[in-house]
Each structure stands twice: as structure tokens, then as C-alpha cells.
Amino acid sequence: MLAPILVTGATGFLGRAIVSQAISGSIPLKTTGRKNLVEPLPNFVSVDLADETLSSAQLDELVAGTRCVIHAAGLAHQFDATAGDYTRFHRLNVDAPVQLAEAAARQGVKRFVHVSSIKVYNPSCPQPIHEQTPLDPIGPYAQSKAEAETKLFKVAERAGLEVVALRMAVIYGEEDGGNVARLISAIDRGRFVMVGRGENLKSLIYRGDAARACLAVASCAELPTSQRAYNIAADPVSMREIVETIYQALGRRRYRLHMPASCVQFPFATLARLRMPVVSRKAEKVSETLSKWLVDDAYDGALFRKDFHFQPQVSLASGIQNEVAWYRGQDRSRSKAA
DSSP: OOOOOOEETTTHHHHHHHHHHHHTTTOOOOEESSOOOOOOOOOOOEEOOOTTOOOOHHHHHHHOOOEEEEEEEOOOOSHHHGGGOOOHHIIIIIIIHHHHHEEETTTTEEEEEEEGOOOOOOTSSSSSSSTOOOOOSSSSHHHHHHHHHHHHHHHHHHHHHHHEEEEEEEESSSTOOOOHHHHHHHTTTTTTOSSOOSSSEEEEEEEEHHHHHHHHHHHHSSOOSSOOOOEEEOOEEHHHHHHHHHHHHHHHOOOOEEEEEHHHHHHHHHHHHHSOOHHHHHHHHHHHHHHHHHSSSSSHHHHHHHHHHHHOOSSSHHHHHHHHHHHHHHHHHHHHHH
């Protein structure tokens, strides 16, 4: 009988999609996460990989008997004061996967699929960014992902474990808690103003396609090349196309308010330079958000498609429609609860 694949973060946004697809494909699984869901998961073990008291023996037991680990657990989507806490990111995104990979190597597991992020690059590099672009992470989250890759590849070289890092573009879809979900909510509530012409390009990947990519690597009999890191991204789309697709999915009229980028950037950049800590900090945060909104952020996913004969199956329109349908359902649930 084929040995199972261990999916960490199986109760999370991406992890649940991986588990669902694996079950549909009759792939044997072992799953782990910090909490139990209402529906049972295959061979579920409740483990908090961020727990510093976890012993090597406990990690060995977790991975024992599996043929591959898909490490989808980690810390992301921090929009509060903890977003700048590198210690937290390091524990969850660096120490945890490295210790798990070392346990996998000790237990003779063949392969370790690490869910990384395109944030390991600096988007100011020439676009679109490919796997040979030097890493230049900005901020605690990105730095932790880049450091994890470096250390995991060292484990691979030392212990003979096959490690593949999948640098995910922005993942969206049902149960999203990230920037696409925030944009949908802002548009739905009439709190959106289009800044700039929206011609800059963005890379996204639908949740289901991201899960398929993870399983493609985990289930591959032999890795096609010695390539250890891949970008996972659908074809880039313009910011305007993303916004208009959301408006259409929500059934709302196309945005009317539009502001030239310079008219918004200049006043906030000026406020950020004032010697008024509260005002300058808020203005600086808005300026950073505007910069991210207006910049090209496009990634080339062609290498993964070639090596694993992979194609994203869900279009932007279908993916956004799925997320909006889930979002509407959440609104209805909240209304009933109230």
C-alpha cells in the first residue's frame, strides 16, 4: 500500500484545499494542524508546530511512515501590530519547517514540499520575475520565507532529502483572509476609490490551483530536474482587470471614483515627513499601501508548468466568482447569527 503524504496546516486556508483534492484523488493522507475542524480529517493529529517544547521524538513520530511532507503551515496575513514581529515569524516560518524537515530526513521520508512565497523577491526587480532573480525579501514575513528556503536546502544537501520550495503568488479563493478578500469587502461596502490607471500587472493563483501544484510535486515519481524552487502563478493580469472582475462578480456598477496616483501619493508622502509621530506613522502606512497597489508585481510561472506539465485550471473570473459567493454566504451567516 502506498505510504501517506503528511499535510501540515491541514486546517488552514491552503491546507484544507490540499486535503480536499487529495481525498478526491484517493491519495492516502496524514494530517496535522492546531485545531480540529467540525468535519474529520484523515489520520488527523493535533499539533502546534510553533510550540517550542515539541521534542525531536514527537516530530519523528509525526512524520514516521509518510513518503512526503507538504508543509502548508505558517504565519501570514498579519495586518495588526504583530506584522513587524520577526521573532514570531521566525519561529513559525523558519524554525518549525526546518525542524520538521530534519525529522523527515531522520525517518527516511523521500520529499519535503515547502509552501513559500513570491515575497522572497523584491518586486522592484525587472518584471516578470523568474526563479533566477536574486532573492531580496522586504519585511519580516518575506525575510522568514527566504531564510526558511536557505536552511531547508542545507538540510537537503546534508541529509539527502528532496526539498522543493513552491513560491506562491497571492492565493485567493473561498475562505481567503488576505488582500483580495479585503479588496472585495471594500468594494462591496462602497469604500473603494480607484487610484491610478490600474495598468500595473499582478500575479495571483487560485486556491485550488495552488493545492494542485503542491500535490503535483508530492505525487511525482521522480523530480524532473534539480530545480529546487518554483514560482506558482497564473498569467499576470492588470490591477484594473482584477477590480472590474470583482465589481462584476458582486453585481455592482463599475467604479466611478478615480484619482490620479500623484494626487494621492504626494500629500501622504508629505504627511509622512512631519515631526508628528501619530500622523506621520499613519501617513507612512498609507504611502506603503499605495506603493504596493501601484507597483508591477508579476511573476513567471512557466518553469513549473513545463517541468510538471501543469496548467492553472481556474480563470480569474471563475475564481473571483467563487470567492464572492463564499463571501456572500459569510455575510448571510452573520446576519442570521445577529
